[in-house]
Amino acid sequence: MPSKVRIALDAMGGDVGAPVVIPGAAISLGRHPETEFLLVGDRARIEPELDRHPKLKAASRIIHTDVAVSGEDKPSQALRRGRKTSSMWLAIDAVKKGEADVAVSAGNTGALMAMARFNLRTLPGIDRPAITGIWPTRRGESVVLDLGATIGGDAHHLVSLALMGAAMASVLFDKKRPTVGLLNIGAEEIKGHEEIREASEILRGRNLPELDYIGFVEGDGIGKGLADVIVTEGFSGNIALKAAEGTARQMADLLRNEIQRSWLSRLGYLFARNAFQAMRNKMDPNKSNGGVFLGLKGLVVKSHGGAGAEGFAYATDVGYEMVKFDLLNKINQMLNREGSALGYVPTAPEDVS
Structure with a gap:
């Protein structure tokens, strides 16, 4: 170093x-x-x-x-x-x-x-680099890639993303064998595009020592922190990122409006402000800033x-x-x-x- x-x-x-x-x-x-x-x-x-x-x-x-x-x-x-x-x-x-x-x-x-x-x-x-980001989750943080560098990709491209994401997760989270999941529309092996299913077969068949492949992860699994690394191609990855950022802003606006609705709501906020501050810190986009080009x-x-x-x-x-x-x-x-x-x-x- x-x-x-x-x-x-x-x-x-x-x-x-x-x-x-x-x-x-x-x-x-x-x-x-x-x-x-x-x-x-x-x-x-x-x-x-x-x-x-x-x-x-x-x-x-x-x-x-x-x-x-x-x-x-x-x-x-x-x-x-x-x-x-x-x-x-x-x-x-x-x-x-x-x-x-x-x-x-x-x-x-x-x-x-x-x-x-x-x-x-x-x-x-x-063949193609990826934009990799750190995603706050219920369990801590996950590495997510690709967040929009390129659109589409075959099975070997997805496997290469899994390897690079696992390397980054091992650095950030100090894990010798981080868990890796492929983003898909369902957890069943028969679902998703052919290239996603083929990438899953490669990862499961190889049983790579540097990562622990857990299978498909649905969209809500990212925020749940089901895997240390979530792999997807850039089109769906960018949509997922923008949807999450928009949802976070919407939740903050809704919460702010509800707190200001009545004196009782404002009183409740005073009692729970430490919890609200902790949530705000967890969802602060500044602390997730910095996409690495891998x-x-x-x-x-x-x-x-x-x-x-x-x-x-x-x-x-x-x-x-x-x-x-x-x-x-x-x-x-x-x-x-x-x-x-x-x-x-x-x-x-x-x-x-």
């Missing part, structure tokens, strides 16, 4: 840019003092924010560019216009060159994925574009943890050991420095 974790931040990404990225980095530095930062973006915008955080300034270096990828840019447009000059590209490129261990951006998701895949390339045996020859973390400083700090923390616990090497080892399950001959990963 590295003594210092070097994080490249896209200081122009997201809805706000440097006014969120810089204080977010300062919060993360307070939790992880052994972090060094590369702040990529317009020096004129970064320096005034950095002056407010002397400790961060001492632990940071600025890479100047005034080119930013907009939220409206299509991935192909971002590659054409921002390749080699934008703050997003340069943050990713710092990882490729070995100047940073991980890149974090709150910018355009499609552009970030396109640039990361084009610049870093995928690991041997991985399957690349380098680490990239996506923050919500509208996240505030605290939310961006959590995304930065995720990047720190993935580096500190050597996630990339762990995935490499698992893919090489179980390469035959994915239909490829394992090879040594290419040098990305």
Whole structure:
């Protein structure tokens, strides 16, 4: 494990840019003092924010560019216009060159994925990378992937997601053999698309030592925490994510309205406010911020574009943890050991420095 974790931040990404990225980095530095930062973006915008955080300034270096990828840019447009000059590209490129261990951006998701895949390339045996998130559950947390990197996928793609998700869960949850389930419309083996059933047969037949495959999990099983890792392709994964986020906001609004309905409700809230605060902390989207791009020859973390400083700090923390616990090497080892399950001959990963 590295003594210092070097994080490249896209200081122009997201809805706000440097006014969120810089204080977010300062919060993360307070939790992880052994972090060094590369702040990529317009020096004129970064320096005034950095002056407010002397400790961060001492632990940071600025890479100047005034080119930013907009939220409206299509991935192909971002590659054409921002390749080699934008703050997003340069943050990713710092990882490729070995100047940073991980890149974090709150910018355009499609552009970030396109640039990361084009610049870093995928690991041997991985056709398509995945966006992986941490999902709060009744039992704690689960790793869920893919949350929208690509649509569709065959059985081998789903198996590769299971392997990468298990590697991440073992890092985050300190479990040698995390449980893994495939998201499906029912728990019965006869249900679901052919590729899901085929992936289930592979996982059950292989009995992989790195994970404990428990079978199909329905949508409500995610929140129940039935598995440490929930695997699905990006289309259904993104729908599940957005539905959960919308439901959480709806519940918060309904609860707020009911509390304000009468003096008796407000009195009841006073007696139960500790419980309400605990629930609010559990469902705080800031604390689940930070989607890891898995399957690349380098680490990239996506923050919500509208996240505030605290939310961006959590995304930065995720990047720190993935580096500190050597996630990339762990995935490499698992893919090489179980390469035959994915239909490829394992090879040594290419040098990305």
